[in-house]
Amino acid sequence: MTYEQQKQFVNVLVENLSKIEAGVFIPSDWKPTDDFILERTTEGIVPVEHLIPKNKNGKVIYHLHGGGYIAPLLDLYREVAVQYSQIAGGAEVFSIDYRLAPTHKAPSALEDSLSVYKWILEQGYNPENIVFIGDSAGGNLVLTTMLYLRDNKLPLPKGAIIISPWACIETKAGSREENKYNDLILGINDKFIYDEVMASRYFKEENLKEPYVSPVYADYTGFPKLLIQSGSFEILKDDALMVAEAARKAGVDVTHTIYKGQSHDFQIFVPDLEETKAAWIEMKNFIQEVFDG
Numbered sequence: 001m002t003y004e005q006q007k008q009f010v011n012v013l014v015e016n017l018s019k020i021e022a023g024v025f026i027p028s029d030w031k032p033t034d035d036f037i038l039e040r041t042t043e044g045i046v047p048v049e050h051l052i053p054k055n056k057n058g059k060v061i062y063h064l065h066g067g068g069y070i071a072p073l074l075d076l077y078r079e080v081a082v083q084y085s086q087i088a089g090g091a092e093v094f095s096i097d098y099r100l101a102p103t104h105k106a107p108s109a110l111e112d113s114l115s116v117y118k119w120i121l122e123q124g125y126n127p128e129n130i131v132f133i134g135d136s137a138g139g140n141l142v143l144t145t146m147l148y149l150r151d152n153k154l155p156l157p158k159g160a161i162i163i164s165p166w167a168c169i170e171t172k173a174g175s176r177e178e179n180k181y182n183d184l185i186l187g188i189n190d191k192f193i194y195d196e197v198m199a200s201r202y203f204k205e206e207n208l209k210e211p212y213v214s215p216v217y218a219d220y221t222g223f224p225k226l227l228i229q230s231g232s233f234e235i236l237k238d239d240a241l242m243v244a245e246a247a248r249k250a251g252v253d254v255t256h257t258i259y260k261g262q263s264h265d266f267q268i269f270v271p272d273l274e275e276t277k278a279a280w281i282e283m284k285n286f287i288q289e290v291f292d293g
Contacts, residue, residue: 001270001272001273003261006184006263006270006273007184009270010184010185010189010263010269010270011189013185013269014184014185014189014190014192017071017192017193018190018192020071020072020192022070022071022101022102022192022196022201023100023101023102023103023104024072025047025072025073025097025100026073026074028073028075028078030075030078032051032078032082033082035053035054035055036051036052036053036054036082036085037051037052037054038050038051038052039052043115043116043119044115045099045112046096046097046098046099046112046115046116047073047096047097048094048095048096048097048116048119049073049078049081049094049095049096049097050092050093050094051078051081051082051085051092051093051094051095052092053085053090053091053092055090056090056091056092057088057089057090057091058129059088059089059090059091059092059129059130059287059291060091060092060093060094060120060125060129060130060131061084061085061088061091061092061093061094061130061131061132061133062093062094062116062117062120062130062131062132062133063077063080063081063084063094063095063096063133063134063138064095064096064098064113064133064134064138064139064141064142064145065077065095065134065135065137065138066135066136066137066138066139066163066164066166066265066268067100067136067137067138067193068136068137068166068192068193068196068200068202069106069109069137069196069200069201069202070100070101070102070193070196070201070202071100071192072097072100073095073096073097076269077095077268078095080268081093081095083280084133087280087283087284087287088131088284088287088291089288091287094120096112096113096116098112098113098141099112100202101196101200101201101202101204102201102202104202105201105202105203105204105205105206106202106205106206106212106213107144107212109137109141109202110141110144110145110148110212113141113145114145114148114149117145117149118154121155127155127156127157127158128158129158129291130157130158131157131158131159131160131161131287131290131291132146132157132159132160132161133160133161133162133283134161134162134163134165135162135163135164135165135265135267135268136163136165136166136186136236136264136265137166138163139162139163139164139165139166139167140165140166140167140215142160142162142165143160143162143165143167143215143218143243144211144212144213144215146223146224147211147212147215147218148212150221150223156222156223156224157224158224158225158290158291159224159225159226159227159287159290160223160224160225160226160227161226161227161228161229161283161286161287162226162227162228162229162240162243163228163229163230163265163267164186164229164230164231164234164236164240164264164265165215165228165236165239165240165243166197166236166239167214167215167216167239167240167242167243168214168216168236168239168242169200169203169208169213169214170208170209170214171197171198171199173236173238173239173242174238175234175235175236175237175238175239176197176198176235176238178235178237179233179234179235179237180194180235182233182234182263183231183233183234183235183263183264184233184263185234185263185264185269185270186234186235186236186263186264186265187235187263187264194235197235197236215243216242216243216246217246218246219246220246220247220249220250220252221250221251221252222250223247223250223252224290225252225253225286225290225293226244226247226252226253226254226255227254227255227257227282227283228240228243228244228254228255228256229256229257229259229267229279229282229283230256230257230258230259231258231259231260231262231263231264231266232258232259232260232261232262233261233262233263234262234263234264235264236264240256240258241256244256255286257279257282259275259278259279260275261275262275266279267279267280267283
């Protein structure tokens with residue numbers, strides 16, 4: 001698929017995303033295939049979706065979706081949760097519909113993420129059998145959730161996959177300007193999320209250099225094995241680079257793969273690319289290495 005073909009494909013997607021009202025939860029009657037059971041519940045005030053494969057393997061993916069802290073859990077992410085389960089060989093997947101701006105501000109989503117993760121552990125799941133996965137704002141939330149767990153001596157997961165993380169809430173990173181026209185998914189073409197990245201309502205009242213806001217400034221000592229994926233054309237390219245550098249500096253086992261010519265979250269939004277297929281294979285291999293290790 002050429003860049004122009006991608007652009008035509010993504011334009012339809014972006015147009016549909018722009019119709020979403022910021023901060024509004026969207027009811028869903030989505031159901032998985034017969035190979036899975038979906039249990040919907042609420043932990044405290046947080047809606048939780050528990051995807052259970054009929055041939056489950058005892059492993060767990062804790063899934064934190066993206067969307068600039070203004071978009072809810074969409075059916076697209078429910079389909080992605082199925083893929084996460086499959087590449088993990090039959091893992092259960094917990095996805096949450098955390099609180100959003102503009103109704104809620106930081107640290108609401110972090111509180112929700114921590115509440116559900118603690119609840120998962122209370123159900124008897126072993127953190128050694130858990131991998132976190134998050135993209136974009138969900139990547140931010142994966143990092144800050146693990147930061148809180150580490151700082152408060154709570155059990156960390158066995159590993160984490162971070163896709164196109166929104167990890168520097170300041171807008172000074174050079175790739176914001178460099179790629180604003182190149183990034184088909186999160187660039188200036190997508191005003192719904194682009195404006196949020198440039199002036200976040202969720203973090204409006206926060207110190208943007210605080211590690212729990214911008215985890216590029218975090219100390220990653222003690223973090224588990226990480227896989228970071230990003231595209232060379234995305235406006236958040238520098239965010240991923242800075243996280244990877246900080247993690248390596250802290251002695252973390254981190255792999256950062258930059259997919260040439262790809263936009264933000266291409267793995268999720270442009271499924272037919274050869275780069276997308278390669279990224280999913282990399283995620284599958286990473287999960288296998290984490291659990292086998």
